[in-house]
Structures are given as structure tokens and as C-alpha cells.
Amino acid sequence: MFYHDNKLQYTVRVDTPDPRFARLLQQAIGGVEGEIRVMLQYLFQAWGNRGPTKYRDMLLETGTEEIGHVEMLATAVALNLEGAPASLQEQAATTNPIVGAIMGGMDPRQYLSAGMAALASDANGVPFDGSHVYASGNIAADMYSNVTAEATGRALACRLFELTDDPGMKDMLRFLIARDTMHQQQWLAVIEELGGHKGVLPIPNSFPDSEQVQDVAYDFFATGIEGVEPPAGRFT
Amino acid sequence: MFYHDNKLQYTVRVDTPDPRFARLLQQAIGGVEGEIRVMLQYLFQAWGNRGPTKYRDMLLETGTEEIGHVEMLATAVALNLEGAPASLQEQAATTNPIVGAIMGGMDPRQYLSAGMAALASDANGVPFDGSHVYASGNIAADMYSNVTAEATGRALACRLFELTDDPGMKDMLRFLIARDTMHQQQWLAVIEELGGHKGVLPIPNSFPDSEQVQDVAYDFFATGIEGVEPPAGRFT
Amino acid sequence: MFYHDNKLQYTVRVDTPDPRFARLLQQAIGGVEGEIRVMLQYLFQAWGNRGPTKYRDMLLETGTEEIGHVEMLATAVALNLEGAPASLQEQAATTNPIVGAIMGGMDPRQYLSAGMAALASDANGVPFDGSHVYASGNIAADMYSNVTAEATGRALACRLFELTDDPGMKDMLRFLIARDTMHQQQWLAVIEELGGHKGVLPIPNSFPDSEQVQDVAYDFFATGIEGVEPPAGRFT
Amino acid sequence: MFYHDNKLQYTVRVDTPDPRFARLLQQAIGGVEGEIRVMLQYLFQAWGNRGPTKYRDMLLETGTEEIGHVEMLATAVALNLEGAPASLQEQAATTNPIVGAIMGGMDPRQYLSAGMAALASDANGVPFDGSHVYASGNIAADMYSNVTAEATGRALACRLFELTDDPGMKDMLRFLIARDTMHQQQWLAVIEELGGHKGVLPIPNSFPDSEQVQDVAYDFFATGIEGVEPPAGRFT
Amino acid sequence: MFYHDNKLQYTVRVDTPDPRFARLLQQAIGGVEGEIRVMLQYLFQAWGNRGPTKYRDMLLETGTEEIGHVEMLATAVALNLEGAPASLQEQAATTNPIVGAIMGGMDPRQYLSAGMAALASDANGVPFDGSHVYASGNIAADMYSNVTAEATGRALACRLFELTDDPGMKDMLRFLIARDTMHQQQWLAVIEELGGHKGVLPIPNSFPDSEQVQDVAYDFFATGIEGVEPPAGRFT
Amino acid sequence: MFYHDNKLQYTVRVDTPDPRFARLLQQAIGGVEGEIRVMLQYLFQAWGNRGPTKYRDMLLETGTEEIGHVEMLATAVALNLEGAPASLQEQAATTNPIVGAIMGGMDPRQYLSAGMAALASDANGVPFDGSHVYASGNIAADMYSNVTAEATGRALACRLFELTDDPGMKDMLRFLIARDTMHQQQWLAVIEELGGHKGVLPIPNSFPDSEQVQDVAYDFFATGIEGVEPPAGRFT
Numbered sequence A, B, C, D, E, F: 001m002f003y004h005d006n007k008l009q010y011t012v013r014v015d016t017p018d019p020r021f022a023r024l025l026q027q028a029i030g031g032v033e034g035e036i037r038v039m040l041q042y043l044f045q046a047w048g049n050r051g052p053t054k055y056r057d058m059l060l061e062t063g064t065e066e067i068g069h070v071e072m073l074a075t076a077v078a079l080n081l082e083g084a085p086a087s088l089q090e091q092a093a094t095t096n097p098i099v100g101a102i103m104g105g106m107d108p109r110q111y112l113s114a115g116m117a118a119l120a121s122d123a124n125g126v127p128f129d130g131s132h133v134y135a136s137g138n139i140a141a142d143m144y145s146n147v148t149a150e151a152t153g154r155a156l157a158c159r160l161f162e163l164t165d166d167p168g169m170k171d172m173l174r175f176l177i178a179r180d181t182m183h184q185q186q187w188l189a190v191i192e193e194l195g196g197h198k199g200v201l202p203i204p205n206s207f208p209d210s211e212q213v214q215d216v217a218y219d220f221f222a223t224g225i226e227g228v229e230p231p232a233g234r235f236t
């Protein structure tokens, strides 16, 4: 069961509202690397978990934290949409600040559909899609999936960090980036507890080795035609 | 910011697991009338709210409650998937209980993709779609939208109630149906506070009456060709 | 069965074509608050109706009217795409007017996919999605759904009205806004005929009160942790 | 502008309701080969048309006819859902006829979401998707697209014909199949008017031949590696 | 089975990178008229084919060619994203070239989600959707579908050609346009082999004429009300 | 550039066609864990790659291999749809074998839309969705994403293995499962080459540690309210 208070997990401050950045932040809310996805992913993994209680508990702890990240980002979007800055207005050669903001790169639906607020969509306005909630019922597969979600999520947050000069927004992103660092560690720590990468592989490890076509289970297959050298490395 | 404990808001008990019912429950999780939708809808309405604090607070209270409803239903799905009942097995004329369950109407992805757990999808396996998160920035429009969500949600829950004989499932649905009753009242109470239906109409009421083509603003338009009598009623 | 003539329901005139506005109008065509949605919603409600004939007839009358609104808006898009205005061209510092228009905020697919015409998509290019056609089989739920559709639709039309200075476009929107006013009244009038808000609640009212967990059916549940005051109002 | 009367374009009669067939009919309503698609496709082609008036007029005539086909099919779905036939009930070994119907292959959302009526979705419950509304702004491309829609639509209708023994349903399909025959002819007749297949090719024919890499414009490219004989035919 | 080498089918060269054009090219990659669609469409038609081997072989040959077209376009996107041109930077009045490029019309996800590379999406960021892979099991219907895909694909390529001044991009498009010319011929040649348009119609031609309502199979139906003249032409 | 021959990568044989299994196989074709996804994912990662050539080459080799896996599975679907087995027919108490097969759990669109062939969709008929093609531009993030794809893909293949008794299908799956084993190793080997898990973390490692809020970068945050013990483990 869930509870809330009226605080944000970390300060969200916007020094100079920027409706263009409000659009970019949408990727971190409703995008495939975003916070709605990890929130639902960890919660569904917890709710479907049949293994040791501690993993279920851990997933619930962190899934709940992620709801607060959606909250921080939705708040950041609303703050970035407070008025349309003069610079955009001038550039757009129009007297209507919202028209100017849309021409300058704002998501039109943040105004048309939401009256200047965040949407459950990505930076191109594509709605959040529940098929990205990966909860496979295999704890090792889920942990790799979670590492991936946090790795692409952190890459996204670092890119957003580069695209703003706003001190408030940079501060918020420094926090979210740090949490993504922790969460990457956290899911990998579970893999270590489960025996490490070698120990969990191949996933699922319940399938008997003798049942797979063993002589193709550790071979790199080259598909190049003549003249193409297969690459060399540990992976071949 | 959000918190959790390890309790469910109300007991979830399944006396006789039924994988077919596990599929039907998906509609209440990831369907357009489902709990993920109201959870996100109330939270996004709260986070985008620029009006009186009390509505923001109320939306946050109830949005948080709805997370717990997703949790109850996801738990109910997992319990219904515990083993495949003998009856289905026999009916399917197969010795593999999961094959039997799929033939009997189970969602195959609950096994194939989730290893016997809930998905963020509807009863046909269509993933939850964030475009159903209505948060228009207009408090009156949002309240009607919330009444609609609870009305279709309660209709869904009552239909699910009819489709199961399981005492545990019936008990859980009795609770969810009651909460939907309350939530319908709750959103309509806000409309009353705002001046009642007459008071808030037309939505948005900030648009000056004189700007609309006044002589078509209160006329019923018949589109029937000759021989078609327009219906009579208060609405014409 | 359906018929047509070669008139529009109301004049559609564009004084100064604006490809940016052509993009914004897409929300009113293929968006979740748009005219394709209400057209299909009222028609499907009519076709699935098992109640008194007059509601079926009414839904058919208005559903048919909405087809004409899609037509008006699609026409408005085409007119706004006639040539790309000089102002955009200059701003874009390019000699190709379409490149200029796309840089200035035009939907690129209106040219790339449709050769300068309307799409069955929203203002972000997301295709119309049939899951927004709500027809629940419960007349009261459907009426609230219809009020919501007209309320968010009118909010959208009023926002579009603000975003254009074109006298022709403003005139067309004045008409559509007025029709949305009427349609809000119309669906609420049905609720009054059915007994008023108190009379129809809870929806569905066929479910026996005694079957729901009665003591939570009229209680506001607070989910705040210590230090959070639940809001006070009629809704609690 | 559009009008309606209270007749169907052709009788819709169901002798023995079959909820399974109600699911299959959904493909002809909201599927990629279905009637919502052709309805919107012909109307959007008409509304975006900048060529000779007669093609616009023709598209409007037939687009309007297609609305009536959606109506026929939605009516057919509702009739097939009237009660659940005894045979299904018995087969399902359950006393609840709707549970029996769902187990027997009915679309669960026709009951759960629509209260026993048609949805704007396909036979797998996937909602109608506006990206299938092809209106390219090129009349020849659109005519081939329309032929394709009617060819796949007629193939679908013929397959539905095979899957039912109900005399009423067979009769309705005989009519719809005949209309698809006509519509295939109709769109090809436009191509003939435009100069025939040779005359319109390559589409678009406004692009100067000299601008394309002429020596690959009429060559079949084989991508088979050694040992693979390219097929021989008029197409190579 | 499939093979590759490290060459492109035709040179891809970008003289002046243009992130705006990188967005427009997405339509040709992941759009409904794009190369992922034809690649999968021809391959699925081949794999499902039960007719003469030569058509299966031909579909496989050309489906394989199309994979190389996706490759060319994805390469073109990456090259157009190499740095952000000074002109955009200045126009955007910002010192951050990526911010400038996004304001100037770049797809933000090409940076945020892909780190400056192509996505499997269209020009509005809508992901590729497998429902556009038409493979109906009827060879004649499929051939019309393929002609349509190549006709709309060539229209798209010609429009892209108009929207760029880059000599490298124009050269690449000249090649792709030529291949679309050939592929239009190719699919029509199959129809000729099958008996020509008259020979294959109505599709499917396995359905007995006597089973359809013959007297409406060759009639144009007018849906105009009084005052509307039905258009005259070969199609009526 | 790509090439093909007329062989399958491994024998595909179906001893007893089973239309129900044809539906389940769809998950491995067009599902989120399926082969279209990995095919496009590895190819897009290759085409967007700006790092050492060998990783680009490796991705191209394996991406090409995956096209052949889609081919194998599409072939397996077609073979499973050859006729409808007598057992299903009897069970369905119908003389029409396709009706029987659909009642028994076949995907209706495999017949209605594809004439007994594979679709580019998942086991619930949801079309393949390009947003699952993860290619982030960060090689380490992409490798974790690829491990996840192969881990969930192998879990899916093992589950399919359990659900069939057909010796031919079991044999094909033994091969695909073995390839998934190899591919898991392969992507992890790249991570080892890049410095191992510790070496690549946090992803992206180009973001300066000093810029993140360092004191929350390695802390487990508990969100439980009083009475909830945070779980203990390496991850906290």
C-alpha cells in the first residue's frame, strides 16, 4: 500500500523557464528510458515475484522511489512552462508568447491538451506504452533489464544536463543522475548475490544444457560473404 | 514524495485459481477503464494543478490510493495463475496444464513474457497507453473526466464480479466497487463546490459568450433526411 | 445509412495561410479531444444501444453532425497549407518555402505523406487511436464520457482560438465552440432525464448496494503520512 | 456535410447469435482491411484533393457509403452478442453464459468494456489506428491504395463468409462482397481515365526521368549468393 | 538465410550535414511508406507464400535488397547528424549546437535516445508499426499492396529530393527513386503474368460470382442528397 | 548490403501441425522479446556506431543472423497452420476446421488477414513496435540491452519448448535456445573487453563524478514507512 507527503524527494527549481526544455524533459517522464517505465517495471517485478522476499522488498522500495522521480520531472515541466521567455518571443517575431514557444520547439500538446503541464508522453509526444514494462518472471533477466533501464536513463539525464544552462535544472539532474548511478549498482549487486554473471548465465539456467544444440551454443557465426573478415575479440 | 508498507489496502484472496479470470482482470489493470490509468491521471492532474491547493492535495491523496489498487489487482492475477486447475486441464484434453489454460482462455503472455504474472496490458494484451491520462488543465473538465473513469471503472468491476464465482475474488471486487462509488461522489462534490453543473458550464467558462456563434450554442441540430423525426427530450 | 451534400456545415475561410496553424488544427482532428473521436464515439454508442430509441436516435443525429466537423477541420488544414507565407520563408533563411514551413513548426508529414493535406493524426503526428472511442453500454457512464469529450474539446478549441489571429479561422472556431457548448448541455440533459446526477449514481446503479463493502463506499481515504493534513471540502 | 436516416444500407439479420463470430467481425470494423479505414481513407482523400472536382465528388460519395458499412457490421456484432447460445454454454461446462462465450473465443472487451457491443478494434482487440488512412496527395498512388484496401477487404469478407453457417450473416456478407467488387472496379477505372497503368507509371510521374539513376530504374537486382538462381518472369 | 558485406548498395555522401534533413529522412526509414515496411512486407509475403516458387523467390530477392535501403538511409541520418551546422547555430541564437539543431527542427530523440543516430521511427517520432506489413495470402492483393507501397514510397523520396540542396543526398535519392520505379514495374508485371488487371479481378477471384449479390456488384452508389449530382466517369 | 540463399539456418520441421502453437510462436517473431526486435536492434546499433570498427562489424554479423531467425519462425508458423488437426476439430464440435482452430486458441488474424501465415505481431496480435529497438549510442548501455534481449528471448524460447510436444518444433527451439546462449556470452564479452562491469559503470562513464550529487550516488533509499524493514543484501 502506498502513502505520500507534500515534499519532493529533492528540490526542483527553474531559474529561467524554458518551454523547449519542457519538451525535452518529457522523454524522461514518458519515454522508453523514462521514470514511468522504471516505476511500473520495478513495481510489477515486485508484485509478480515468487522468489526470496528480500528481492520483492527491494523492488518495492525502489519502485516507490521512482514515483517521486516522475513527480519531480512533472513539476519541472510545469515550472518551465511558466510564461514564455522574452527571448523566444522575439525570435518568433510574434506577439503571442505561446505561438512563439511552439514555433521555438515547445510540445504543442503541453498547451493544447494539458493547459501548460506535463503529459504521460515522450519528447515527440508519443504516449507512454506499457509494453516497455519488462517483468519476465526470471530474476536474472529482470536485473539485466533494470541495469539497461538505468543505463539508458542515466545517458538520457546526462544529455539533458548538457542541453540546459539553467542552474536549477542542472541541480535537479545532478540528483537524478546520482540515483541512476546507485540503481545500476544495486541491480548488479543482485546478480553478484545470485552467483555473478558467470553464475547466472545462460539465462534461464534452469534449462538443461543437454537439451540445447550444444555445438552452436558457444560459436560466433559469421554472416559475411567472401571478402568480409569476421571481427576478432573476446566475443568470437 | 511516496512511501509504502507491505500491506495490501484490502485482503486479496483466491480460493480457486482461475487463469481465465487472470486474463479478465488485466482489463482492470492496464485497460482504458483500469487502475494504472486513474493512478496516473489523478497524479498528473495534481502535478499540473495551478488552482487552489486543496484540489491538488485531494488528487494526490486519491492518486496514491490508486497505486494500491494496481497492487491488489496484480496480486490477484498472480494468485489466479498459481497452477492450472484440473477442470481446465481435462477440458483441454492435454496433459500440459499451461497449454490447457491457454486453450481455455488464459492470456498467453502472462506465461510467455511474464512467467505467470500480471502485465501492464488490457484483457486483449494491448499495452497500457499513456494517451488515456487526461489532465486538461481545466479543473471542471478534469472532474467530469474523473467521474467517467470511475463510472466505466465501476461498470467494469461489476462485470468482473458477475464473471467469477470465487468468494475471494468477489470479496476483493466488493471493496473496489465501493471505492469507485466513493470516487464518483468525490469528483462530483468538487463540481458542486465550483458552482454545480450549471455553474461550471460551458467548460471552459472563461471564454466570453459573446465570442461564440451564440445562435447555434443552444440548438439541437438534426441531421436526418426526410422521413426521420428528430427525437424529443430535454436535450433538444 | 448516411448521405452527404457538397456544403460545409459552416463557412471555412483562411485569410492568411499558416502551415504552423495547420499542425495545431490536427489536434482537433485526430487528437484524443478531437472530432474523429466524438464522431465514432457517438455512432458506436448509437449502434450498441439497447435502451429507449430516442437516445439512439439522438446519438445518431449528433454523431452525423460530427462527421461534418472533421470535414470542416480537414478543409481548414488544406487551406492553411496553400503556399508557405513569405514571413516564414524569410525567418527560415531558406529559399525553399516548404523547408521554411517545416522549420517554422509545420508537421512534416502533412507534406511528406499527404502532399499538403490533413492527416488522421494529432498535433504531434500520433495517429488517431480507436481505444478512445468510449461506448460502455451504460448510458449514464456514456453521457459523462460525452460531456468530458465536449469539455476537453471546447477547451482545445478555445486554446486554438487564442493561437490564431486569422479572422477566418477565428470565425470557424467560434462556430465549433458554440456547438461544443450545445453538446455539453445536451448530454447533461440526458442525465437529468435519467434522474439527475444523484439519480444515476453510483454508476452502474444496477449493482445492489448491499453487495459492495458499504462502509468504504462513502469515505474519503487519506494516504498522507504524518504531517500531511487531508484537504477539507464537500468531497471528504 | 452529412445526413442519415434510420435504415441500414442492406438487411442485417442473425439467425443464431454467435459471440465468436462477433469477435471475427471486429476485423472488418477496426482492422487494417476494415470499414473504418476505408471510410476515413476516402473522406480524407476527398478533403485533401486539389485535382478535378469529379474525383473529389466520387471519393465523397463512396466514403459516405462506407460509414453505412461500419453501421451494418456494428449492428451485426450486437446481434451476434444477443445472449450466448446454449451450445457454447454446454461446451464450456459452466453455468455462466458469458464466461462460456469468452472461453469459446468471444472478445472479452465486447462485454467488459462495451456491455455487449462492437468496439473500434480488430479481431485481436487492437484499436483502430489512423496511420492506415492513406491519402498521399497523389491521385494514382491513392487509387492503387484503394484497390489494395478493397482487395484485402474482400478477401477478409470472403474468409468471414467461410467461417459462418448463419444464413443472415452469409446474406449480409454477400452484399458487402459485391460492393467490394464494385469498388475495386471503380478505383481501377480512375487509373484508366488517367492513362492506364502504363500512363500513370512511374508514380509520381512529375519527377523528371533524367533525374533518376536511369540505368537502375528498369533492372531486376538479384541478391542471392552463389548457387541461387534468380527467378525468371516478366518482372525481371 | 541471410548474408552481408561491408558495402552500401549505392554511395551515401553528405556534403553539408543537416540535422533537420536527418529528421525528414526518418519517414523513409520507419514511416508507413518507408523501407522497414517494404523489407518486412516482401519477406513476410515470401515466407507465407504457398504458390509458385518463382514469386516466393522474387519476393525474397527484393525483400533482401530493401534491407540495404534501410542501411543506406540510417547511414544518411548519421552523416547528417555529424556536428550541427553553423547556420543553424546562429539562427538559434544559442551557443549549444544541439540545442540549436533541435530548435531548428531536428528530432530530439535522435540525440536524447540514440546519441545522434537513426531511430526505427517516422519523421514525427512515431515508432514503426508492424501492422503495416501487409501479407494477405492472396498474391494479387499483395501485388497491388506492393505497388502502393512503392508508389507512396517514391512520392516520399521525390518530396525529400525537393527539400534538400545537398548534392550527396540528391544523388542517393536519385538512386532510391530509380529503384522504386523498377519495383513498381516489377509488381505490376506479376499482375500481368497472372492475367492482367481484368484477369485477377475481383480479388479474390476464387469466390463464386453467383454467391455475391450480383446486382450491386457493378453499380456506383450515390450517397448525395437532393441537389447533388453524382460525378460522371468510367468509374460510375 | 545484404544477400540471401534459399536455405534456412537450421531445419524447420513440424510433425503435427498445431494452429495454437502457431499463435504462441508469434511472440518470438513480433513480441518485445522476439527476433524482429533483435534483428533491427543489432542492425541499428551497427549503423549508428561511431566507435571501433570491430563492434560495428560484430553487430552487423549477428544482426544478419537474426533475420534468418525471423525466417525460421515464420516458416514454423506456416507449417503449423497446414490444415487444422482433427483433435481440435472434434473438440470444437464444429465441422469447419478453421473455426475449430480459432476456438481452440489460434490467432484469428493468421487466417483472416494473412491467409494462414505469420504476422509481424506478438502472441496477442499486437503489432511489432519499433520503440523496442534500443540503440542508445552508448556501447555499454547497448550491450546490457542486448544481454537483456537475449535473456528474455531465451526465457521465451524455453517456455515455448515446454508448451509443445512436437519433435520438429522441439528440435528447432533447441537450436534457437543455443544461439541465445551464445549471444548472451557475446555481448557480455564486449563488456569485459571494455573493462568489465566495474570498468564501464556508471553508464555513461564520461559524465564527471564531481557533477553528480555524490552523497546519494551510492546509497540505498528506503521508502517504507514505520514498521517496514528495508531488505539487507549487497545491494543496500
Ligand SMILES: [Ca+2]
Binding pocket: A035, A038, A066, A069, A176, A179, A180
Ligand atoms: Ca529514477
Ligand SMILES: [Ca+2]
Binding pocket: B035, B038, B066, B069, B179, B180
Ligand atoms: Ca480504483
Ligand SMILES: [Ca+2]
Binding pocket: C035, C038, C066, C069, C176, C179, C180
Ligand atoms: Ca464537434
Ligand SMILES: [Ca+2]
Binding pocket: D035, D038, D066, D069, D179, D180
Ligand atoms: Ca465497404
Ligand SMILES: [Ca+2]
Binding pocket: E035, E038, E066, E069, E176, E179, E180
Ligand atoms: Ca526501397
Ligand SMILES: [Ca+2]
Binding pocket: F035, F038, F066, F069, F179, F180
Ligand atoms: Ca535469435
